[in-house]
Amino acid sequence: MFKIGEFSVLTSISIHMLRNYDKIGLLIPKYIDESTGYRYYESDQLPIANQIVALKMMGFGLKEIVALQLEDMETDKLKNILKNKIKDKEQEVKIIKGQLEQMDNALKDLASEKECALSIVTKCIPDRKVASFRMKIKEFPDEGVLWKTLGDECKKLNVKFLDTNYSIAIQHEINFDENYIDVEVQRVVNNIYESTNKVKFYSIPSCEVASLAYQGGYSKLKDINIYIAKWIEQNGFEICGPAFNIYYISPEHKVNEEKFVTEVCFPIKKKR
Template sequence: MFKIGEFSVLTSISIHMLRNYDKIGLLTPKYIDKSTGYRYYESNQLPIANQIVALKMMGFGLKEIAELQLQEMQIDNLEEILKNKIKVKEQEVKVIRKQLTQMENALKDLTTEKEQVLSIITKCIPDRKVASLRMKIKEFHEEGRLWKILGDECEKINIKFSDSNYSIAIQHEINFDENYIDVEVQRLVENTYEDTDIVKFYSIPSCEIASLIYQGGYSRLKDINLYMAKWITQNGLEICGPAFNIYYISPEHEVSEEKFITEVCFPVKKR
């Protein structure tokens, strides 16, 4: 028999870890002296100890190893376990490669896009009900007129807006040849209502988006849109719907444009 210190040297497993293995039932001493508390291990436990070290090196956690019950483990079972672990690790490698690509792209962009770098995420936005007004305008600043029309019409028919106090604007088309911008403005509502001649009510399903939230004026929107389009391509995604802006703090709430909070959203899917 080997004392715990001797067994530790032979297996390259620290005494602290051997005690932990005993505690979780992974590798228990063959004998414990009741009077001294000394732990003793036998020679036939050395192969099990080596297997534990080997499995740890392959990325198995202690809980996983304990569940394998190595002393009763059949080779066929171990083969299946290793095949499954390989699949898990291959998926982890894909995730790590994607993360490395994102970091490398961010590092390159730091020289030219300092404010936007590390600001884009992908997320799912939930279902929502909206009151919508869609019109063609000639200049971007005319969007404010659409918000007033939508607000006046909803007030007229006593529409209750959602407690989520933000607005959404979608630019469906920018036609430079015919000099118009096809814009839709939306406010969230609690219920479903009958359409009017001016305002339409409908539900929008949840979707995956690339999102960037920034503080400041709308003059930055062009550069942000261009950077986001590049980021989406670099990260193996493609745009699958019209981009839209969510206004959390807008001219409706704040005079100073430096305090505006806007989320730029692009519906995306994997390429």
């Protein structure tokens, strides 16, 4: 028999950990002296101790190792467990590689002093009910006409907007050849009303987006759109719907444009 200190040296498992293994039922001493409380281990426990160390080195947690019941474990069952663990680790490696690539791209952006570096996140935009007005305009500043029309029409219909501090604009198409921008503006509403010739009411399902929120004027929008599109390509996503802007602080609030807060969103999905 080996005292706990001797067994610790032989197995490279600390005394503290051996006591913990005893407590959780992972490696129980063969004998405990009731008068002294000393723990004693047998030689036939060395292989089990080595298996525990090996499994920990492979990334198994203590709860996983306890569940294996190593003393009674059949070889075929252990093979299947290891195969599944390999799949889990391969997925972890894939995720870590993606994170490393994102960090590398962020470092490059920081080196080139891009103010958007470390600004893009992926998230879910929840489903919503909206009042919508869509029209073709010649320039982005003309978007104000759409907001006025939407506001006037909703006022006539006595539409109740949801108590949110933002509005949404979608650029369905930017046609440089024919010199127009197909824009839809939306306000979130409590209920779906009957649509009119101008204002449409409908529900929009939730979607995953690549999002960048920034403070400043709308002159930055072009560069930000290009930056997000590049980020999406670099990080293994693809665009799966029209981009849209969420306006938190806008000309409606009558503040200097440097105080505007806008979130640019691109619907995305993982590339196959």
